[in-house]
Amino acid sequence: MAKPVQRLSGHERLNDAADGVHLFGIRHLSPSGARHLLSFLNDIRPTAVLVEGPSDASHLISQIASRGVVPPIALLAYTEEIPVRSLLYPLAAYSPEYQAFLWASREGAACEFIDLPSGHALALHGLKEKEAAERDEEERARYIRYHNGIYEHIAELADEPDYDAYWERYFEHNGNIGAYRSAIQAFSERMRQLTAEEELAYWPQETAYTDIREAYMRRRIQETIAAGHLPARIVVVTGAHHVSALGSDKPAMTDEERERLPLAPTRLTLMPYTYYKLSSRSGYGAGNRTPAYFQLFWECLHEDRLSELPKRYMSSLAAVLRDKGTYRSTASVIEGVRMAEALASMKGGSQPTWQDLRDASVVCLGGGEVSVVSEAHARIDIGTAIGLLPEGVSQTPVQDDLNRELRRLKLDKYKTPVAQNLELDLRENRRVQSEDAAYLDLNRSVLLHRLELLGISFARKLPLRQDAATWAEHWTLQWTPETEIGAVESTLKGETIEIAAAYVIHERLQTCTNIVEAARIIRMASLCRLLGAMDEAQRMLQTLTVDSDHFEGIAEAAFELSALIRYGSIRRHDTSSLVPLLQRLFLRGALSLGDAANCNNDAAASVLSAVQMLHSVAQEHYQDVDESLWMRELRRLASRDDRNPKLSGFGFAILLERDEYSPKDIEQEVSRRLSPGVSADLGAGWFEGVALLNRYALLSRASLWGQLDTYIGSLDDDQFRRSLVYLRRAFSSFEPREKAAISDMLGDLWGAGADETSILLQRPLTEEEKEKLDELNDFDFGEL
Template structure:
């Protein structure tokens, strides 16, 4: 990682040239840092403000500071090539960097980012990741433990429970501007001394990456001076860790050194963000645990009411609990504030930290139980706020298209980090006048299916409440920053949601190798209303169907087309062109049924599913497909002894549903299949298939149970034990009421009485019976 810097000579010294440049160290989410920085800028009146961030994004600063922008927001850099790699720079209203943008815009000062361009940062990140991957798990764990241990040691020395509490008490509550800046510089010096002295705490690849960044930032300072800005009129805003690296006699990167840095082609965009993603709880390393609390902190600072923060915080908690039906008295709120102030006094703090307020709230509002106030804490500490960007602010075309579609379809309210439910009725609404309004839910469905196809993650389809409600859709809606990132990544596939979705269909068709996937892509294209993609997928299916002989695949593809044709009127699609293809697939499936039934018991389950799908197609489209051929093939399978008995029994059950057999034929077939001497895997296997359909019809045929009882009684011990595996599977799917009916019938058959038989069969198992059952579970069923 450090090679580009190590091999290039001739670094320039900054001393003298940069003397007088104002360096202001910050934490990226620090309300007091933003407050002191604003006061410092008012005092220094710089002509140039340099802020840590990707230097190729400087043109976006004016837009981030424009009217109508509501933080939190984020600057996103992403590569132009797949796989997409991203870097994210989130900002809250109380981020010192964001306040620097606002100040520079108001005062007409030059404001630019000064860190590595996003292309170089992403390329170096990738190299660093490769080196990180070479570490052993033990080395990674050691690094993380040592790194966390460093912050824990700082908190321990300060007699604080953790580093967050330490930072808030000694930096956020530090009202002296000069003392704040001095403390930041001292913290930077000590942190660097600890990390640079111990490579276990700070890995070499991490050190090299930061060295390159800091050398480039020193170069940007030098370039700003060369552009005519006096050093004393330049303010540099950077993370506290980098402060000591940007002052003194350290070396600046040269143009030649910058030219040899690896780089990637990138694009930049802005996006709304959420407080949850700003929090360290989401995994954001530069975040804090309580972004909404620090927003409240910032507002109190701005209004000169910081001393009232404990009262406001505790009152908001109580109000949030009251909204959810849990009431707390004013006295409890007052006691909570007093306890927090007492806890702060024990640490010699000027006022309570969030940790003090949290502990006091648990005691005084939660009665000692965190769970009582957990929901209120989440709302007040983290919050559900989401940023907003006005029209005209730089975004990718696909972001603009998504926002336009959400407005057009009246779905902007669903762009929220709080999960919401959306139920759609795809039928025409005849109570409105315009066609757009009449099919509003249908248009919404098309957009949501397109986003689902793009894996944007904004909406997730749920099962509808009524199986028969083919016109209904139920979606779970939730916006997250990842939603916008994935939308941005889709820009590489097209400039609009529609074009990108069509590209995904086309891309998947290029790698499609079986008719099931092709049929599903036809259905996806239909749901997304992508007519050209639908035609392309149809041609692909026709091409693949020529060489396909797999019964399960043919049945699945035919079923997909059947569903599509069935719902075409609701989706307002013309699907007549699919009928010839459906007929072709159905014909091939029917003719391959008996061949597919020549399989073992493991494969039989998938064939059963395929038979069910083929039969559903035959029932739904009896005028379009050759139903008589299908019934003929089922009859043949039902009568054959050289095919899987489960499948023969299942086919027989389908034909029973259709009244294809007379009573004499049924009795003859049952007698033949369940007569003494038939091996267990054939007899019991056939009954398993038979019992998979219309069990009420089976329960009404006493002769069937008599035949089964006689057959089971005729089996030798080993064959009997073999039959149990089939019988257990068969009866496992029976409902309790059906099992009770079986026990009643068997009781009458055995002469034991229905009630006595039912009690005997439903009593708890004895230890001996449990042992026999365990033996059965371990029984070697040979080639079953």
């Protein structure tokens, strides 16, 4: 039976001037705040519990309090237009708001949010951010320094290492509800006074936003009274900062004022959350440093065993250390608890704070070394817990679809904040009976690529090892709140993962202006098994190819199609329609090779990469493309003196690797390129291109090194220094064994003996030699 209002004299009723309404100020993640609030609610027995939060989300409170929900969770509000702006309202089991929802659900009381609706809040946030961006950055930084400095000064006056330690000792450990309410309200009022003038001067948009919110909350309180709830049976749960502003002595927002508020269309959903994101270490401003520790704090409070917190905490640390192979005795745990209690008594505290426990654990369990217990601290202080929302609890269509797909593909076990590796074999598994099981990894790959395309950060593809097969994929999977947010935002693109991914492909095609991007979109559509989008992208590429004459772009587009055609069968869809497009691109690329090679050394790097791509296409698809045309164009490039020498040398190297030259042809070309009188830019630059490919072909031709030696010896001092720049680049990629082979050949050429020459060339450089090499880094190439 509800207790009569007359028995309220046992509690200090603060700011109850709002017609007798009870205002309960809280910190958003406060175990003691939650415990005191429950006690207050049990005493008051309100018929209405009003909570700071978006008022258009009140219909979700019953779901938040429903059976099967496991905090931490979060309420997410997001705009219906792209780019998406969002507001997040995280809740832990020890959040006073969450406990208020449970109490109201259990006792049958009305429970509603009373803060600005999300549409108004997000619209005002946008205006606030715009105005803040226009203000002087130094002014804003000055306010932030001033604001943070107040908290630092409070901790200093209390002889605490930081503000969090101060808060825990003086508020979380305050077991008297009346004293707690008095202290938290007085503290918040004073802090509000200290920051008001500075905030108004340097961050006025924040002040205006707070004023609007509080006027709206006063309006909602009055509306609740008008709906028939007695003021004395209404409890308002709000951040302590707002308590002094919610009394009836200040005006509520009028209808006219509400009509003038900006509005952005929004949607609301619930999502699982994690302790790490709940912590202030992740950047969440209303968080605390140790959410898992405060969960342990809450459990001890709930069991009326707060005095057991130190030994539970220290025992948990020791257990984690033992699991990791670092044994700590029971005596060490006892000593740790005693030291923490001694540290607390020195500060006049009733029991240790987290900081006291941490310091004691470093000494008694870590031997004075933080690194020994750092991992254990992370697990016990922050934790790896992730919330749970059962089926039927409000989620967006994409969230529901994603959860179904994870279950279907047996990936739901990876729905954890701890990163895990996943290796996929895309080939058919012939040892199983059903088709779904036979292509399980392939279907997993499709989903992971779709999530990657949508920006849903669940999976990150890892580079394959050099010897790994082309049918393999390696991924790292990790579930984070950002994963859930990405899924929510994707609802704006479609109602399923597949539809949303197809929408993204379509969007990209609308802004696609070059053949490289079009080819990449085709490949992405293939990886995501979006065949309709793939056809659309193919038509776009065909259109763009007609007017494209950019050699590097043509080569890259052809390379993308080549990879897709080569491995299309693994992904179980027909890529034969891409072959004519590949042929067209290859033909245009081959015919433009000579013009592209007419460039300087800066541009040569990208052209060289494009040559490698086209040559790879010629090798992989020799039956489909005109390989003989490609070889003719390479021979023409290799023989020309009016093209970039490095590219001519690289063309020569490809032909040399293909055994397209006779020994006599090789000797004539080397002699022509490295003859005395040829400048270093041409001769050494040509050799740099040759050295990029097939080292065995170079090392097996002693005559080439003899010709290079003669050529270098013929250069004057200036040309010699110029040649060193090219040669240094050329030899930088040689392996040690290859450099040793060159030393042996040069030793024979110079008549100094291979061993002596090798020792001489591989000895440590002198300081003078190092200085001369450093000079090459700043060498002036003039107009080259």
